[in-house]
Amino acid sequence: MAARPEAARPTRLLTVAGDRSSRVGAFVGLGVVAFLVGLATQRHVWRHLETLGVSYPSELVAFLDTLGVAAVLAFVAGALGRRWWQAVIAGPTAILVSFVGYYIAFDTATGPTGAAKWIVLALVAGPAVGVVGWWWSRRGVWWLAGVPVGFLGADLIGLVLDHETLPSVRAADITTSSIAVVLALLVFGRGPLRRRVLLVPVAAAAALVLFLLETLAVMPLLRWLGSVL
Numbered sequence: 241m242a243a244r245p246e247a248a249r250p251t252r253l254l255t256v257a258g259d260r261s262s263r264v265g266a267f268v269g270l271g272v273v274a275f276l277v278g279l280a281t282q283r284h285v286w287r288h289l290e291t292l293g294v295s296y297p298s299e300l301v302a303f304l305d306t307l308g309v310a311a312v313l314a315f316v317a318g319a320l321g322r323r324w325w326q327a328v329i330a331g332p333t334a335i336l337v338s339f340v341g342y343y344i345a346f347d348t349a350t351g352p353t354g355a356a357k358w359i360v361l362a363l364v365a366g367p368a369v370g371v372v373g374w375w376w377s378r379r380g381v382w383w384l385a386g387v388p389v390g391f392l393g394a395d396l397i398g399l400v401l402d403h404e405t406l407p408s409v410r411a412a413d414i415t416t417s418s419i420a421v422v423l424a425l426l427v428f429g430r431g432p433l434r435r436r437v438l439l440v441p442v443a444a445a446a447a448l449v450l451f452l453l454e455t456l457a458v459m460p461l462l463r464w465l466g467s468v469l
Contacts, residue, residue, distance in 0.1 A: 259358040267465035278341025281305040310335045311391035318370030331370020335362035383427035390446025397451045
């Protein structure tokens with residue numbers, strides 16, 4: 241009798257095994273990372289480190305202050321959840337924790353547009369990206385990894401099309417963003433080589449759609465919110 245083919249198993253790269261304390265520890269650890277990401281975007285925080293001989297990584301700081309990084313935090317937070325409703329909560333929470341770190345470290349009051357950007361991202365995109373991360377982790381839907389990579393790719397497209405920044409600064413930012421996209425493909429792209437290769441056009445299509453959505457809809461909405469707040 242012929243053997244039945246084995247059913248596909250979920251790729252649980254970010255699933256935390258063990259008791260509840262292990263899962264809580266994973267969420268707390270991610271929260272600490274998200275908070276530090278927010279802190280690291282502020283120039284005056286690095287001034288204190290410069291007294292210890294740590295140079296200011298301008299390209300890294302510029303990269304951390306992007307929608308793509310926030311989306312990756314929400315995706316990972318959702319992937320850590322055992323239930324979909326946990327992902328709905330964890331996604332926006334990760335973004336808001338990062339915003340708390342950003343706001344606490346800000347040496348002047350943040351502008352209404354900047355605050356609106358993070359709040360809208362957390363409340364609208366956070367739950368959706370969190371559930372995508374959960375579905376990718378718990379159900380093994382490999383092509384959903386194109387979502388976090390696509391967010392990073394959308395930031396990269398914006399940098400490539402930005403001709404107002406100094407060429408040297410723009411080139412450094414593009415390099416940093418490109419490295420982040422490649423690393424995200426390697427980290428989130430699991431499974432056979434064929435799937436990893438197919439993930440590239442999936443992520444590229446997601447990046448284009450997200451860039452157009454951000455440019456034509458999200459940013460005008462945020463500017464409007466900033467004007468009325």
